[in-house]
């Protein structure tokens with residue numbers, strides 16, 4: 001088998017051709033070398049995984065790891081450690097929650113300098129582009145340069161969440177999409193309409209509201225609906241691939257379904273918070289579940305599950321965004337509370353339990369929504385997102401009978417809070433491998449981080 005050590009995983013059940021099948025799996029040089037009956041094949045090491053399931057590592061294509069610039073909230077080490085323990089073996093980091101932003105090649109390379117060597121799992125980067133680059137005419141050049149550096153696509157905001165990362169107007173969005181179409185890269189869009197939000201906010205401010213209900217009223221589903229509808233028309237005109245991040249509303253799902261039926265180049269994601277919480281949960285969780293956009297109604301939640309099940313929503317993502325708790329969350333005015341949940345460590349367990357175990361998702365859909373589809377869309381396939389010969393040996397060993405409960409104090413993220421605390425999960429992650437090396441073991445991270453930058457192919 002060559003000079004590099006080989007590892008055989010034996011007696012586990014693997015998801016092959018849509019069902020669980022017992023099979024051996026051989027790892028060497030960080031890749032899956034063979035899947036099948038490997039009795040008698042000489043190897044350096046063998047793990048007996050009787051009673052265990054072997055899953056492909058998850059890909060979380062939407063995380064904010066805050067490094068460099070906001071590292072009191074999260075950094076690459078803490079964020080990727082929580083990924084490793086949660087079974088996420090590749091993260092794709094957003095361009096706006098770091099300083100400098102990743103909207104120039106210099107910004108991206110500065111980020112890489114700051115984070116290299118700190119990651120417990122593999123990572124890719126989103127490129128950034130804002131209204132500023134369109135206004136000063138530099139966007140065409142910066143987008144081309146970022147594409148050459150291997151970003152997976154470009155993130156734009158209809159309503160900015162960060163002062164350091166301005167929004168795009170519809171006109172600026174149109175220019176960005178035309179350029180992205182030329183480059184053949186997707187545009188990930190934070191779909192909230194600024195005019196609707198500003199007007200809603202004005203009404204809330206006049207009434208003096210400072211609670212969670214006021215916050216919800218300030219970010220209505222209509223803002224998502226209008227933004228998605230307008231972006232879809234720009235995708236149609238420019239031919240650019242439009243990706244709608246963190247879809248929160250049933251109307252959003254309906255619009256995306258119609259666009260897909262017409263053959264428009266569109267994809268979409270939603271997050272565990274929208275799938276598992278409704279606005280009633282604010283009574284208990286308060287700002288711990290504050291996100292942008294906010295969690296909505298039971299009807300929205302049902303539409304999102306349906307969308308994820310039938311493929312209108314391509315995959316799930318965390319929108320992982322951590323902060324110092326309780327200082328940045330438990331503020332007297334709900335509007336001042338930081339918006340974001342540290343979701344990396346609970347992502348795969350939650351989709352496993354609530355999606356696959358509870359029967360909302362087939363095994364095939366579970367695998368697609370937790371990694372395969374995102375890896376394909378963002379040019380990380382065939383290395384990432386698959387359990388198959390030739391793919392990176394990014395694997396999860398799971399004991400399907402072990403039950404455990406999510407606890408905030410078990411998170412290794414800097415943000416020690418989660419609105420999923422107390423939920424019971426049937427299936428415990430025992431080992432996580434990244435390119436054949438142990439990244440997480442029995443809830444402890446490995447001794448040395450060995451994550452690498454994975455570029456779009």
Ligand SMILES: [Zn+2]
Pocket residue numbers: 062064094319
């Ligand atoms: Zn985000």
